Amino acid sequence: MIEGEFELPQLAQLGVEDQVFVTAFVRCHGSIKEMERIFGVSYPTIKSRLNRISQMLDFVETDPAPSRADVIDRLRRGDINAQQALSELEAGT
Incomplete structure (x- = not known):
């Protein structure tokens, strides 16, 4: 047991209808005509509906700033x- x-x-926090809607949107490859x-x-x-759902979701950073350790490692290797x-x-602060 896990406690x-x-x-x-x-996405799991969305209501069932909104989850179905998002799933359909993904399966349609974002085609509004198909939706x-x-x-x-x-x-x-x-x-x-897409606008309403998107306001319920936080933006997920897909290209986060490198950590301080990453920057220092790259500097030590001579990459930068x-x-x-x-x-x-x-920029990271």
Whole structure:
């Protein structure tokens, strides 16, 4: 048995209908025309629902700033110079 407090992933926190909608959107490869056909609703309805759902989800950073250790390691290896390292460290703060 596992005990503890755990937070559900964002998509799991959506209601069942919204989860079905997001799943359909992904399976349609983001085709709003296909979503119109599947759900039998208009383009503005699909867009409105997508906008509502997107506001419920936090943005996930897909290219996070490198950690200080990563920058220092790259500097030590000679992959970047001191000025580049300083720029990256300043940008990460």
